[in-house]
Amino acid sequence: MSIDPKPNRQPEIGAFFQRDRSWHPPAFTPGYKTSVLRSPQKALLSLDNTISEITGPVFGHDMLGELDNDLIHNFAKPGESAIGERIIVYGRVLDERGKGVPGALLEFWQANAGGRYRHKKEGYIAALDPNFGGCGRTITDEDGSYAFRSIKPGPYPWPNGVNDWRPAHIHFSVFGHGFAQRLITQMYFEGDPLIWLCPIVRTIPDRAAVETLIAALDMQATIPMDARAYKFDIVLRGRRSSVFENRLEGN
Amino acid sequence: MVQSLNRLKESPSQTAGPYVHIGLTPNFCGIPGVFEKDLGTDMVNDKTMGERITVRARVLDGTGAPLRDALIEIWQADAAGLYNSPTEIRGAADPNFTGWGRKATDMVSGECLFETIKPGRVPYKPGVLMAPHITFWIVARGINLGLQTRMYFADEEQANADDPVLARIEHRSRVPTLIAARLDDVYVFDIHLQGDKETVFFDI
Numbered sequence: 007m008s009i010d011p012k013p014n015r016q017p018e019i020g021a022f023f024q025r026d027r028s029w030h031p032p033a034f035t036p037g038y039k040t041s042v043l044r045s046p047q048k049a050l051l052s053l054d055n056t057i058s059e060i061t062g063p064v065f066g067h068d069m070l071g072e073l074d075n076d077l078i079h080n081f082a083k084p085g086e087s088a089i090g091e092r093i094i095v096y097g098r099v100l101d102e103r104g105k106g107v108p109g110a111l112l113e114f115w116q117a118n119a120g121g122r123y124r125h126k127k128e129g130y131i132a133a134l135d136p137n138f139g140g141c142g143r144t145i146t147d148e149d150g151s152y153a154f155r156s157i158k159p160g161p162y163p164w165p166n167g168v169n170d171w172r173p174a175h176i177h178f179s180v181f182g183h184g185f186a187q188r189l190i191t192q193m194y195f196e197g198d199p200l201i202w203l204c205p206i207v208r209t210i211p212d213r214a215a216v217e218t219l220i221a222a223l224d225m226q227a228t229i230p231m232d233a234r235a236y237k238f239d240i241v242l243r244g245r246r247s248s249v250f251e252n253r254l255e256g257n
Numbered sequence: 258m259v260q261s262l263n264r265l266k267e268s269p270s271q272t273a274g275p276y277v278h279i280g281l282t283p284n285f286c287g288i289p290g291v292f293e294k295d296l297g298t299d300m301v302n303d304k305t306m307g308e309r310i311t312v313r314a315r316v317l318d319g320t321g322a323p324l325r326d327a328l329i330e331i332w333q334a335d336a337a338g339l340y341n342s343p344t345e346i347r348g349a350a351d352p353n354f355t356g357w358g359r360k361a362t363d364m365v366s367g368e369c370l371f372e373t374i375k376p377g378r379v380p381y382k383p384g385v386l387m388a389p390h391i392t393f394w395i396v397a398r399g400i401n402l403g404l405q406t407r408m409y410f411a412d413e414e415q416a417n418a419d420d421p422v423l424a425r426i427e428h429r430s431r432v433p434t435l436i437a438a439r440l441d442d443v444y445v446f447d448i449h450l451q452g453d454k455e456t457v458f459f460d461i
């Protein structure tokens with residue numbers, strides 16, 4: 007972990023906007039059975055951010071390997087590539103004020119083109135692709151933008167109902183600048199009819215919220231004869247202005 | 258109509274799922290070679306200042322069974338009470354301490370171990386210190402939005418008694434859910450998702 011000293015950029019040190027918990031899925035969602043015994047039942051302790059949540063680790067571009075943002079090749083044998091529909095996923099990480107978030111670490115993981123994960127607890131009969139690991143990462147640029155290459159993951163069945171299928175999706179983990187912004191979510195693909203049937207998608211109460219997780223096919227960002235493109239923007243909590251607040255300096 | 262505030266909504270959370278390790282600790286789950294080392298494995302090195310400690314954490318479900326597919330991240334100040342973050346404006350933190358750790362819980366025992374140091378105290382607001390604590394973030398299959406909580410230290414009785422965050426807990430019988438017991442150099446912290454011993458989680 008290295009920290010990029012940007013002397014001309016004053017760090018923002020305000021507390022984050024209160025999280026809108028009615029926009030996120032509640033903890034207890036019986037349609038997604040595993041949540042039943044893993045959901046806290048008591049009220050959360052509401053607290054304005056302290057310095058323990060306003061701060062957070064930041065990651066430098068120098069930690070990235072050349073193929074970290076290329077899931078087609080980062081696990082493949084030399085000269086080979088993963089099987090599947092070649093795609094580019096790109097977008098921006100923004101905060102709730104609409105500002106790009108530079109230096110955000112994005113980590114992503116997904117099933118292969120057949121819907122199979124490379125994991126010892128995975129039980130689906132679809133074949134493993136020997137050239138596909140399923141993980142990658144990148145760090146956003148100055149304006150919050152990012153991009154990576156992959157193959158389109160397949161949908162897969164999972165033990166919840168007897169016939170529940172996950173829509174094709176990519177899992178994302180996001181680090182902004184404060185530990186209170188820490189977020190894990192999933193990206194879905196435009197036009198997938200399984201989205202609206204999925205018990206995990208349906209943990210989100212508001213259809214408009216679900217729609218913000220559906221990446222749009224962007225035929226202007228494709229590479230002809232190579233890969234189609236999907237645009238996926240991610241929004242992290244915004245910060246309050248600290249101009250009128252007591253600062254913690256000198257304590 | 259009035260003017261628009263032009264705010265965006267935070268992206269809604271979705272569960273990390275059962276395969277979170279593929280993305281966040283690939284070497285741990287048998288995907289070597291993509292990243293040299295899993296991020297967050299090492300918090301300290303031989304030059305790190307402060308008292309070395311081990312934190313042994315588990316996450317237990319509503320039946321009391323430990324989760325064997327959880328992922329825990331911790332974030333803490335250095336021995337002098339400074340965070341290794343660009344947002345830390347009070348001074349420069351120990352460059353040999355990252356302050357951030359990430360561990361998957363063991364697939365058999367459900368335990369994970371963080372090798373770290375005891376954090377110093379940090380301010381709550383000017384003139385008011387919090388007791389030493391470590392911030393926890395917990396994700397797993399079945400958890401729809403990452404859970405935030407804190408671990409305090411049982412051997413900091415006076416500081417804990419004065420802590421302004423612990424003071425906010427209305428039901429005093431729940432305060433001990435945030436306090437890790439010390440066994441030799443190991444602090445033991447069990448996070449209960451439900452039940453009589455349900456841990457106090459934060460909306461922060």
Ligand SMILES: [Fe+3]
Nearest residue numbers: 172175177274
């Ligand atoms: Fe998945």
